Amino acid sequence: MGEYVLQMRNIVKSFYGNTVLNNVDFDLKRGHVHAIVGGNGAGKSTLMKILTGVYTKDSGEITIDGIRCDFSNYNDANAAGVRMIFQELSVVPTLTVTENIFLNHEYKKGMFLDDKKMKEEAEALLRRFDLEVPVDEKICNLSVGLCQLIEIVKALSRQAKVLVMDEPTASLTANEVTRLFDIVHNLKASGVSIVYISHRMNEILSIADEITVLRDGSHIITEDAKNLTINGIINYMLGESARHSFEYHERPRRENPPVMLEVENLCVDNLVKDVSFSVNEGEITGIAGLMGSGRTEILEALFGIRKIQKGSVKIQGRPTPIKNTRDAINAGIALVPEDRRREGLVLLHTVKINMLIALFRRVTGKVLIDDAKIKNLTRISVEELNIKTHGIDSLINSLSGGNQQKVVIAKWLKNDPKLLLLDEPTAGIDIGAKGEIIKIIEDYAQKGNSVIVVSSEIPELMAMCDKIIVMVDGRLTRVLTRNDMLSEEVIQHAIQG
Ligand SMILES: Nc1ncnc2c1ncn2[C@@H]1O[C@H](COP(=O)(O)OP(=O)(O)OP(=O)(O)O)[C@@H](O)[C@H]1O
Numbered sequence: 001m002g003e004y005v006l007q008m009r010n011i012v013k014s015f016y017g018n019t020v021l022n023n024v025d026f027d028l029k030r031g032h033v034h035a036i037v038g039g040n041g042a043g044k045s046t047l048m049k050i051l052t053g054v055y056t057k058d059s060g061e062i063t064i065d066g067i068r069c070d071f072s073n074y075n076d077a078n079a080a081g082v083r084m085i086f087q088e089l090s091v092v093p094t095l096t097v098t099e100n101i102f103l104n105h106e107y108k109k110g111m112f113l114d115d116k117k118m119k120e121e122a123e124a125l126l127r128r129f130d131l132e133v134p135v136d137e138k139i140c141n142l143s144v145g146l147c148q149l150i151e152i153v154k155a156l157s158r159q160a161k162v163l164v165m166d167e168p169t170a171s172l173t174a175n176e177v178t179r180l181f182d183i184v185h186n187l188k189a190s191g192v193s194i195v196y197i198s199h200r201m202n203e204i205l206s207i208a209d210e211i212t213v214l215r216d217g218s219h220i221i222t223e224d225a226k227n228l229t230i231n232g233i234i235n236y237m238l239g240e241s242a243r244h245s246f247e248y249h250e251r252p253r254r255e256n257p258p259v260m261l262e263v264e265n266l267c268v269d270n271l272v273k274d275v276s277f278s279v280n281e282g283e284i285t286g287i288a289g290l291m292g293s294g295r296t297e298i299l300e301a302l303f304g305i306r307k308i309q310k311g312s313v314k315i316q317g318r319p320t321p322i323k324n325t326r327d328a329i330n331a332g333i334a335l336v337p338e339d340r341r342r343e344g345l346v347l348l349h350t351v352k353i354n355m356l357i358a359l360f361r362r363v364t365g366k367v368l369i370d371d372a373k374i375k376n377l378t379r380i381s382v383e384e385l386n387i388k389t390h391g392i393d394s395l396i397n398s399l400s401g402g403n404q405q406k407v408v409i410a411k412w413l414k415n416d417p418k419l420l421l422l423d424e425p426t427a428g429i430d431i432g433a434k435g436e437i438i439k440i441i442e443d444y445a446q447k448g449n450s451v452i453v454v455s456s457e458i459p460e461l462m463a464m465c466d467k468i469i470v471m472v473d474g475r476l477t478r479v480l481t482r483n484d485m486l487s488e489e490v491i492q493h494a495i496q497g
Pocket residue numbers: 015020038039040041042043044045046047087388389397398399400401402403428430
């Protein structure tokens with residue numbers, strides 16, 4: 001057998017006349033981890049979807065173990081041992097964990113499904129991940145992070161020859177990433193070849209043997225990981241426009257700013273226990289914690305999605321009961337949720353319509369919606385956030401993952417909330433755009449608005465937050481000021497409890 005398990009040559013793909021892959025080559029060595037990096041919309045997912053038969057290429061050649069392979073659908077690729085963990089999760093919300101894991105390759109006993117065997121195997125697989133999830137639970141009842149882990153488990157349920165992981169860690173916390181890396185090492189040792197797509201540079205440098213950089217649909221470089229540095233990769237990714245602002249910029253601030261939000265003794269389901277904190281006007285407050293620590297639930301309670309069992313909320317000194325989303329929006333609160341696919345966007349609508357949903361109150365004249373005004377506002381957002389789309393009438397589904405996330409953020413920013421809640425705002429967003437999004441959030445706070453941001457990426461919190469609340473098992477354990485945020489390690493340590 002040759003050195004390469006997979007070779008892709010001169011791959012060309014266009015959508016509606018726009019070329020998104022331009023003669024791209026990609027070679028995967030047997031038993032190696034090969035990372036693909038590149039900005040949002042660079043073509044990473046598209047290249048791998050062509051490999052796995054999800055998309056058809058316009059031209060080019062693919063060989064696996066030296067044999068021409070053109071899969072016409074994902075099932076054919078699967079049967080040949082080519083499997084993919086999709087960036088936009090492919091688990092079916094209404095099915096159980098077991099049903100999802102064995103979807104399309106169910107075990108049968110005679111004419112019937114062998115439920116017992118599937119359950120047992122599902123449990124064994126979950127144990128490999130140290131996951132305590134009831135296998136009969138419906139996927140829709142699980143958090144996004146767990147859904148992502150199930151997506152991974154599903155791909156590992158059968159022996160793979162080539163495994164593509166597209167942003168597998170976007171919703172995972174440090175612990176789970178470590179677990180995933182152990183599994184990747186095991187797979188590698190057993191001869192599986194892995195394509196690893198991620199925007200997290202330190203992850204890539206620690207896991208990859210080779211790295212390929214794509215920019216705007218073109219192959220820029222393929223190099224041994226040991227010869228590359230984070231800055232080097234970023235320069236290849238961004239080319240001429242290389243710039244990234246990840247340091248904290250001291251913002252001019254008012255003396256004794258008024259309090260925007262005061263939360264006292266907040267209790268939510270058994271997930272948030274007696275939490276009290278306040279956020280000043282113009283302040284960016286971070287919430288750090290592991291998955292399940294109650295960080296997302298605080299945001300959801302403030303936005304009226306979860307029932308507040310006990311505790312009070314005051315906005316600008318006024319007691320503000322929040323019983324539902326309407327109450328929250330009326331109080332000037334907006335939430336950009338963690339899972340854009342499930343909550344943030346209507347995928348079958350256009351960029352324009354998605355913006356419109358949040359803009360409704362600002363653009364309705366007395367009776368009619370002012371179309372020119374919407375178009376204008378949408379265009380401004382698209383430009384400000386550098387959203388890559390072929391036009392504001394494109395379907396959201398056709399945007400790359402990171403660009404979809406930008407639409408969600410733009411949608412809420414344009415609605416001018418006083419208190420903006422962001423849950424993992426830069427998951428899946430490239431390093432260039434991350435800097436842009438942090439800048440947008442900072443500018444937004446600078447106008448006197450307040451922001452609460454939940455993030456698993458500690459450097460990101462350190463880059464923009466005035467203070468960080470640490471959550472452990474539903475309780476607030478520490479409030480870190482700028483002076484306490486000395487290193488990533490200090491914060492990592494704090495969130496472990
Ligand atoms: N189904 C589709 N229809 C039309 N255009 C598409 C479709 N899928 C992808 N594209 C376009 O192809 C380009 C590449 O997208 P792709 O999803 O491969 O980017 P990516 O590198 O994976 O980005 P990200 O880091 O944001 O996930 C983008 O401009 C995107 O809008």
